Amino acid sequence: MDAEREDTTTAGTAGTGTPSAFAARPDLSGVPAEPGVAKPDAIIVGDSITRQFGGLKAVDVDHIEIQRGVITALIGPNGAGKTTLFNLLTGFDVPATGAWSFNGSSLARVAPYKVARLGMVRTFQLTKVLAKLTVIENMRLGATGQRGEKFWLAAFPFLWRQQEHENTERADDLLTRFKLDEKREDFAGSLSGGQRKLLEMARALMVDPELIMLDEPMAGVNPALKQSLLGHVKSLRDEGRTVLFVEHDMDMVRDISDWVIVMAQGKIVAEGTPEAVMTNPAVIDAYLGAHHDTDLTEIDEKEIEAEAMAEIQSEIESDQKDHR
Amino acid sequence: MNATQTPVAATAPVTAKKTSRHATTSIVLGVLGLTLTVGITSPFAFLQANKALAEIDAAPGHYEGRMLAQVGRVLGVVGTVYLVVWLVLGFTVGIGGVDMVEVFRTALNQAFGPNAIVYALAAIGLNIHFGYTGLLNFGQAGFMAVGAYGLAVSVVTWGLPFWLGVVVALLAPVLLAILLGLPTLRLRADYLAIATIATAEILRLVFGAVETKDVFGGSNGLNGYVGPFQDANIFRAWDVFTTGALAFEEVDLGIVSFSKRDLWSMLVGWIVVALACLVVWALMRSPWGRVLRSIREDEEAVRSLGKNVFAYKMQSLILGGIFGGMAGLFLALKQASVVPSDYSTNMTFLAFTALLIGGAARVAGPVIGAMILWFLISGLGSFFGQATSGADPLLPSWVMDNTQASLVRFIITGLGLMLLMIFRPQGIFGDRREIAIDGR
Numbered sequence: 001m002d003a004e005r006e007d008t009t010t011a012g013t014a015g016t017g018t019p020s021a022f023a024a025r026p027d028l029s030g031v032p033a034e035p036g037v038a039k040p041d042a043i044i045v046g047d048s049i050t051r052q053f054g055g056l057k058a059v060d061v062d063h064i065e066i067q068r069g070v071i072t073a074l075i076g077p078n079g080a081g082k083t084t085l086f087n088l089l090t091g092f093d094v095p096a097t098g099a100w101s102f103n104g105s106s107l108a109r110v111a112p113y114k115v116a117r118l119g120m121v122r123t124f125q126l127t128k129v130l131a132k133l134t135v136i137e138n139m140r141l142g143a144t145g146q147r148g149e150k151f152w153l154a155a156f157p158f159l160w161r162q163q164e165h166e167n168t169e170r171a172d173d174l175l176t177r178f179k180l181d182e183k184r185e186d187f188a189g190s191l192s193g194g195q196r197k198l199l200e201m202a203r204a205l206m207v208d209p210e211l212i213m214l215d216e217p218m219a220g221v222n223p224a225l226k227q228s229l230l231g232h233v234k235s236l237r238d239e240g241r242t243v244l245f246v247e248h249d250m251d252m253v254r255d256i257s258d259w260v261i262v263m264a265q266g267k268i269v270a271e272g273t274p275e276a277v278m279t280n281p282a283v284i285d286a287y288l289g290a291h292h293d294t295d296l297t298e299i300d301e302k303e304i305e306a307e308a309m310a311e312i313q314s315e316i317e318s319d320q321k322d323h324r
Numbered sequence: 325m326n327a328t329q330t331p332v333a334a335t336a337p338v339t340a341k342k343t344s345r346h347a348t349t350s351i352v353l354g355v356l357g358l359t360l361t362v363g364i365t366s367p368f369a370f371l372q373a374n375k376a377l378a379e380i381d382a383a384p385g386h387y388e389g390r391m392l393a394q395v396g397r398v399l400g401v402v403g404t405v406y407l408v409v410w411l412v413l414g415f416t417v418g419i420g421g422v423d424m425v426e427v428f429r430t431a432l433n434q435a436f437g438p439n440a441i442v443y444a445l446a447a448i449g450l451n452i453h454f455g456y457t458g459l460l461n462f463g464q465a466g467f468m469a470v471g472a473y474g475l476a477v478s479v480v481t482w483g484l485p486f487w488l489g490v491v492v493a494l495l496a497p498v499l500l501a502i503l504l505g506l507p508t509l510r511l512r513a514d515y516l517a518i519a520t521i522a523t524a525e526i527l528r529l530v531f532g533a534v535e536t537k538d539v540f541g542g543s544n545g546l547n548g549y550v551g552p553f554q555d556a557n558i559f560r561a562w563d564v565f566t567t568g569a570l571a572f573e574e575v576d577l578g579i580v581s582f583s584k585r586d587l588w589s590m591l592v593g594w595i596v597v598a599l600a601c602l603v604v605w606a607l608m609r610s611p612w613g614r615v616l617r618s619i620r621e622d623e624e625a626v627r628s629l630g631k632n633v634f635a636y637k638m639q640s641l642i643l644g645g646i647f648g649g650m651a652g653l654f655l656a657l658k659q660a661s662v663v664p665s666d667y668s669t670n671m672t673f674l675a676f677t678a679l680l681i682g683g684a685a686r687v688a689g690p691v692i693g694a695m696i697l698w699f700l701i702s703g704l705g706s707f708f709g710q711a712t713s714g715a716d717p718l719l720p721s722w723v724m725d726n727t728q729a730s731l732v733r734f735i736i737t738g739l740g741l742m743l744l745m746i747f748r749p750q751g752i753f754g755d756r757r758e759i760a761i762d763g764r
Contacts, residue, residue: 092624116630128625130618140611141618142629148611149631151639155606164611200625207629 025237026069028259033272033280036063043068043211043242044089049098051084058084059095060266066211071233071243073253073274076263077287082246083125085263086215090122091115102211117144119210125219125246127196131189135180138188138199139171140164142206171206178202178232194225201232212236214245218252230256254278262287343389346376351392354399361736363410365743366403373397422710422718431703432580438658440698441593442651446675447682447690448600449647454676455684456608457640458620460513463504463520464648464675466527469667470496471649472656473531473540479549481539486552490653497649501642509637521669532664540664547661554660557588589658596654597691600647605687607643616640617685651675677741683751692752700740704733
């Protein structure tokens with residue numbers, strides 16, 4: 001209980017502030033907190049998007065709008081359809097019905113690579129680094145419009161060397177920013193889980209996306225790295241990008257998001273600013289639970305740890321007896 | 325290798341001791357060396373035993389099997405001495421009628437001969453497919469077949485000029501790659517594997533069928549298209565120029581000797597192999613090659629970064645297919661006939677063997693691999709052939725008779741491949757670090 005409160009406060013103080021701290025950022029305080037509400041300047045607009053897996057309607061969204069230039073969090077219990085919605089929006093999966101657009105251009109039946117080229121880049125829940133390529137090669141791959149990636153030009157280095165050089169400089173800047181510059185020549189497969197998350201984010205930035213979609217950026221990241229990841233996500237918004245992320249970590253959602261969309265059983269059940277959503281009784285019932293202020297995972301962990309320690313202790317004791 | 329440790333285990337060893345893996349390996353290799361592999365594995369048994377002893381002495385609490393390792397070392401030493409003795413005797417006086425110089429000659433002949441070129445080209449194509457892009461093409465024989473038949477059918481059946489036949493031979497694999505790739509490249513890798521192996525078999529059966537005899541020549545195949553290639557033989561021209569007559573005798577270059585026809589095939593073939601390696605090298609160091617290698621690692625990730633994965637896979641399938649077609653074309657040229665039974669699945673798997681020996685995703689890997697493969701196959705074939713022939717053969721007939729000898733070479737080659745996969749899974753040229761990284 002105490003530990004959890006400490007966590008919240010540190011996360012709160014480490015944050016750069018409330019949404020109003022940035023003048024350039026669109027103000028969403030006037031937008032009513034209701035599902036499918038219209039935003040002042042939407043980058044993504046979707047209508048009646050459905051996706052069926054057998055008898056299960058995994059996604060059934062009537063209307064969704066994502067505001068440009070802010071951080072939007074997509075939360076909801078497991079199986080709520082968050083990742084499926086991600087896949088549908090980015091073209092990795094095809095919906096049964098629905099229309100959605102990015103910057104006004106329709107994305108229905110557009111291949112995922114074309115979606116990415118339009119400026120809408122995603123990361124994956126299970127990080128997908130290219131294990132047997134070095135970190136810098138991973139980064140270089142992200143750059144778009146490379147002449148050297150065309151088959152007929154590839155064999156003639158003088159046609160692409162200059163561009164490659166520029167891409168490498170940009171990649172090095174990003175690696176420095178994400179503190180991966182020391183790992184530059186290492187295979188991406190040798191990175192830790194958290195470093196892989198960082199690399200995936202940095203690589204997505206090589207595409208220079210307008211909208212970056214992060215699927216559980218905090219999953220499996222240790223607390224120390226979490227703070228720096230939070231900072232990186234905020235810096236994305238501060239440089240004018242739109243961020244949409246799926247996350248279970250409520251501290252992160254509270255701390256950095258400007259707007260929260262809550263999904264349950266495929267539908268959007270609530271929307272609003274973090275404060276509004278966290279106090280929304282519907283959300284508390286559907287997802288957060290009555291004790292949403294207590295960090296259940298941590299309590300569980302402590303209990304399990306204590307049990308495990310006791311078990312180990314007794315085992316050692318019996319073992320020592322055996323040895324004697 | 326590390327035993328699981330709890331923080332307390334350092335003070336009170338609660339983990340069970342286990343036998344050093346190297347010790348077990350050295351025993352196995354040592355016993356094999358004194359029996360089946362006639363000493364070839366013995367030096368490795370010795371090395372493994374030393375590793376095991378070092379390991380055990382470094383952490384006596386964790387490992388046992390010191391005795392085992394010492395036995396392995398003794399076996400290794402004895403086997404190595406045995407190996408050296410029979411090699412020395414074999415190369416000087418010969419043992420039981422086996423002329424080791426002759427064995428070595430045959431092996432070297434094949435390592436540089438036209439057969440190695442065929443497999444080198446086929447494996448270069450597979451290297452692009454499998455080594456760089458991760459496409460499982462189990463039908464390289466099919467690409468070779470359409471290359472070979474492309475030439476033969478154009479010239480013999482359609483009566484087209486030779487050079488047009490070569491063009492057809494190079495375009496046919498492109499067409500095959502597109503036909504195979506369109507339906508399967510959007511699916512998972514295994515679908516391509518199934519589709520390619522089936523297609524290769526279908527092609528072989530169609531080419532050999534009675535119903536299509538008018539076009540493809542049935543099971544006897546086609547011949548009589550190779551004239552212009554042989555006329556261009558510069559060694560033959562040299563012969564005519566110096567002596568005024570045609571002659572097709574062997575050219576003896578000391579340890580190796582080739583017929584003039586083979587020499588001409590080899591000159592053309594190795595130039596083609598060198599050019600192919602140059603192309604692969606130039607392409608794979610480019611951003612294009614980087615995309616291919618990335619697709620091998622994770623195609624979803626590549627897709628999410630805005631690359632048209634399907635197009636790249638198709639380009640890879642076509643390029644590798646063209647090299648496969650070249651292998652078939654070269655085979656057709658060097659043996660002056662196209663026979664359907666040549667293009668069986670064996671050919672694909674031997675080309676894969678060559679690729680794995682040399683090391684996948686390395687430019688020179690498939691070439692060196694093909695040379696080593698043919699050195700081994702023909703050297704072992706010659707050795708066992710000699711060892712089982714004559715009135716008083718080295719190997720008594722109850723162990724192996726002469727007809728079995730030609731099969732044993734494949735068994736031993738397979739055994740060698742297994743040992744390679746255990747001790748050097750990355751192949752001769754591969755990067756150990758890459759293997760050490762596990763999938764993701």
